Amino acid sequence: MSTKTYARSDLECVEWLRGRGRSALRRMVERVSRPGVLSLAGGLPAPELFPARKYGEAIQKVLASDPRALQYGASYEPLRIKLAGLLAERGVACEPGDILLTHGAQQAIGIAAGLLLAPGATVVFEEAVYTGALEAVAPYSPRILTVGTDPETGFDVDALEARLASGERPAFVYLIPEAHNPVGATLSEEKRERLADLAERYGVALIEDDAYGLLVYDGAAGRPLKSLVPDRVLFVGSFSKVIAPALRLGYLVVPPALRQAAQLLKESIDLECSALTQRALAALLDDGFLPGHLARLRETYRARRDAMLEAVEAEFPAGTRFSRPRGGFFVWAVLPGDVDTSALLDRALEEEGVAFVPGSAFSADGRGSRRALRLSFASQPPEAIREGVRRLGRMLRVPAR
């Protein structure tokens, strides 16, 4: 028996987590969640649109009729069949077996990354990126290449092509072709075709995040990359925005070659999603509920978006560039002149009681998009949106004290 003793010390976590703080976006959203602040910051869906009663009824029905509702069990096939039908309407042809149900889009992105990304390998993100995707890859300490994001046209395909032509072979490219978060852009058909061509030509995987693909307010959504090059695309979706976040149900559609690995990875992480939630959602969708519900969501969010765009047009300084999103939750505004929206946020909170998210919160290195800000129109009614933008415009016209 060894008699050597060791100095006592706290347990230490693995290196990538050491000294790591919460993401800039989360800190920001917490900082601005104060009583009395009119928040255009968070990306929360409007709670008054959650189908609480219908969902509660679906749960009761399932609990009363399905003895497997509370048990462990394989992924509920009727839900995946239903979902494959919904995806077909979106232009994505897949079999139920290609669909992995996940705890939200966040887990779908994480599993996609886990399938493709070896520690230290290279990934491509946009300069303005959904921060959850950055967090999902952080455990792999990847090398991150960025390409630009235009507030109107979105992903800079030329920049990606140059990277690939110069020999870069990223494990994947992460992108949001439809109703981008945070930028609000939707990719043109031409850009989508070029991206599909690049993915095919260079054998590159794309993670296509479609979190807002069912929330398009003008015309139809564009063709998913998943429909153009299905074998190259891992397609991410979620019921958080179209039903409610507390379902914690999202999905990852994988090429058939990755089916088994995706299932194994999910099981190793948390076995499965809730049998009850899967069955309740299936019951809700069976009920023919979704089309009318989506129409209500689109109508409400369209009115809020229109209110925000009109207000930004009227109230923000001349020379402001801003996106005119055809879907999703966000308007991205790039201010003229040499401003730093992080500093402006302090003024907005103190002088005007209004919150937004500074562009730098969406930057991989925390330094990009300093002149930009993200405004959410999802969780406030039009009157409050107009009031909030009016106050921001007033502040932007007056120099800092």
Added chain:
Amino acid sequence: MSTKTYARSDLECVEWLRGRGRSALRRMVERVSRPGVLSLAGGLPAPELFPARKYGEAIQKVLASDPRALQYGASYEPLRIKLAGLLAERGVACEPGDILLTHGAQQAIGIAAGLLLAPGATVVFEEAVYTGALEAVAPYSPRILTVGTDPETGFDVDALEARLASGERPAFVYLIPEAHNPVGATLSEEKRERLADLAERYGVALIEDDAYGLLVYDGAAGRPLKSLVPDRVLFVGSFSKVIAPALRLGYLVVPPALRQAAQLLKESIDLECSALTQRALAALLDDGFLPGHLARLRETYRARRDAMLEAVEAEFPAGTRFSRPRGGFFVWAVLPGDVDTSALLDRALEEEGVAFVPGSAFSADGRGSRRALRLSFASQPPEAIREGVRRLGRMLRVPAR
């Protein structure tokens, strides 16, 4: 623009997942889940004990009264306060802030591993191990050291001490001190104290899996390692066995030094657990429901365990060693002579229509515990348990045809 083209090929997943099959346990459980088979194989809790009506009522109450029930939100503090109280009864002193809510015990083990385990580092498991723990560490391709597991006394503390004394410094030791899965053993007070002492002396982290700690049928559960060396122990628990698996709610209690890292890791994986499920569970627990429910569970499972032990004693061949679990779901039997229970399973299914899990399914390399088998008494009534064991005993007395 590059004109070079690349050969088309399927996307390939990362190395550790390539060619990897489902775990031996999962394959086994699927293989034996046939209609007409009397299964003593799976580890499913008894569905007739799920509080479906009460849980449904709790959901309705929350949906009707709490506007945040379907929204994104921070981990629900009233549930963590309630849980800290439950853990205190179990001898674990912790603050609500030390508790991370997870998607089942599986995710709690995975997050514990993610906090502590760098790729390729060393971990210690028992020779007979809950396979979910092996799956949770697989992404890190660890070096696995094993120590023995005795069906009566459990974890071989001498073997661990020898490993540590010889200079091994594992990222953690995973163990189930109370009502072990698959072996059924509970550690003596002396073994617990020695493990705590080793953890302290060598600065080693312990992952203490307490999935069955509330299901002890004779007297009180032992003192958790977490109560002996709180700063060295990550404590894993779950509501899957005491309420229902479909809640997908488990928990990880971490030392304060790991609080922030644990929270960050959970957010990077899937943001959070369901606000609705957290609130419904809190409402159920507030209702004073748990003590009576636990008493019912213990009474039912105790009777099933007793039926199984009596039957094994009466029906299995002389020379069989088997555990007499004071809690949990499983009896572990080690057969006399040179047998391979994997081969016996085929006979059991074909000749007797009875299923069990061969011991090798719980072995890190698939080769250990060949003479052992795991029998679950959780999901069958006493009469079926007696019948199943009787048939197995009959088969074991007759040589293979």
